[in-house]
Amino acid sequence: MDISEPSRELGLSRRGFLAAAAGVGALGMTGLAGCGAAGDGGISFWKTPVGDLPFEQSYNKQLIVDFAKANKNAKVNFLIIPWDSALPKYTAGYAGSNPPDVAYEILPWMNKFRGTGALTDLRKIDPGVEKYFQNVPQSAIDGCSGPNGERFGVPFAAGHFGLTLNEEIWEKAGKPTLPVTYEDIIPFARKLTFDKAGKRLGEAGFDPKNIAHWGMTWAGSTGAETNYIWNYLWAYGADIVNKDKNDIGFGGAQGRAALTHMKKLVDSGATTPMGLYSDQDAWNDLMLQGKSALQWMANISPTQQKAYATRFRVLDLPKGPAGTFVVGGCGYYAISSKSKNKKGAYALLQFLFDDTRRKDYIRSIRVYPFGDPPAGYYSGVGDKRVEDYLTAVGAQTKYVRLTPVLPYDPQDYILGKFNDFFLGRSSLDDMLKDTSAHVKQLASTAR
Structure with missing residues (x-):
């Protein structure tokens, strides 16, 4: 999955991890904010459409409703940003006075912002953030970590071919x-x-x-x-x-x-x-x-599944003299260092990482958890060809290696x-x- 632009960090996307997607939308739920809110009491949440745009809109609208119910009617201002304008938007946001509280990041963006002071070391909010790094490949951990062990983001899911x-x-x-x-x-x-x-x-x-x-x-x-x-x-x-x-x-x-x-x-x-x-x-x-x-x-999309009755299978990854590797992509969630609502932002991050909710989202966009997917993980996602495909590729996540942090x-x-x-x-x-x-x-x- 690298990885200097959306179309090249394989794994999470319309058809791959970071295939570019067009369209923009904003969703918000109003209400008195809990979670240590500041300013207008809201939590700003920026995200590129990792799944299809209609799916992202409907999925995150429901996520916001569920989060509000669980957090004293907390208000979340959710913004979907097109891939082709995301980096300038993020750059301006972090440099200005109105950055996103929570943002979805890919490795090249982590590379850009990690060392500039734009992102919060999540250990300062919760030392227990380390629990989210279990079974994550070291290269994915390196992508969101600082020289002194800072955690500037949390790896969410894997993608690879x-x-x-x-x-x-x-x-x-x-x-x-x-x-x-x-x-x-x-x-x-x-x-x-x-x-x-x-x-x-x-x-x-x-x-x-x-x-x-x-x-x-x-x-x-x-x-x-x-x-x-x-x-x-x-x-x-x-x-x-x-x-x-x-x-x-x-x-x-x-x-x-x-x-x-x-x-x-x-x-x-x-x-x-x-x-x-x-x-x-x-x-x-x-x-x-x-x-x-x-x-x-990258994966087999619902559109491809419907269009083609082709029989296919995943092969074991080829070996070379130095071993077996596959280029991986990783999506992260990060919190701005300028956020006036870090407590609320972290509550939203924890909500996103709820085991059931996380599994539901990963399955829906047909990518991979870290570690072998349990038996039946992709049951019902697609036809048997697709279920077998996702299970086989998911089991190869242990060979994932991300491009160097540069x-x-x-x-x-x-x-x-x-x-x-x-x-x-x-x-x-x-x-x-x-x-x-x-x-x-x-x-x-x-x-």
Whole structure:
């Protein structure tokens, strides 16, 4: 799930964790505030639409009603903010005199605000806040923590992609052995690539200009690509930046091995052309449409479930020389340091983290709790395909790793340079030289 913009922190979204959503709405419940209210007695609550916009409006309207009943008619002023305007809105709010008391945050926003004094160390409100960090991956904890153990937010839920197989295409190919490692993926994808005449990639007469379905989706959009390319680096023992966070972390032998493998996959003829679509949403349905056999999927939305009867399954995450990892996203709730109603804000945060309410919301938007989902966790959320999918991907949350916590964002540039290499527009050495120079410059400027 990274993660410098909504479409790239996978997991919680309309179709993924942080897919951009349009629309804005404001909901409020009036009444005499309890919870140590100040000013007009209200608690301002800002949130981007993690689920579909109509769902967010109806769900949070009821949440506000329930909260008011439980907290002496406390007033909550709830604002849904579109993803594309959220960061400027948050930035202005925290810099001004009217910030949100409670706000939904993603990792890049936590990176931006955590060290500026904009967010409250929740330990000062309640030392017991540590209970919310149980079973949370360390990288997600790091994303909301300060150098002295401050807790500037609380992780709410996880999101990550699952490597998903179209079983119908797999059966057509004769059920070849499922891949276990990243090295296995290339021959596996080749066996599942067919032209419209039914010829398999590598067979005499195969027509690469008339593909019926590719073996694997290799999305060319930043939003999707981020959520599997980092997997490769980590699995091979490399990282996006080095330990000092002042240079690239993939210039050594491990990074070169990962990048070389990815280029071999792109060159294999078994993956979708990177220029196939320009819009991220256009990439989401390929496996379900039968245009691709293997795809990293954020989740299966209700719309997709209704539209496609495709049979699919989640594969075990591939292994690399350094182990198994998956790019993760995380949503947080934070309280402004300028809040005049920290007591009420924390009461709302606790209300959001009520076990039953939290489970209901996570299930509704089809993402994942921290730790394996208990048996039956997703019962009734969708058809059996979807229930099985969510259960299988949820069990892989233990492999989640978030992108490094950085004071700058090199990801778009790095991905662009990676693609130059994958498409033969740049040599590996030149690409590594350029990305290193760029990251060094960003790091020096950010200090």
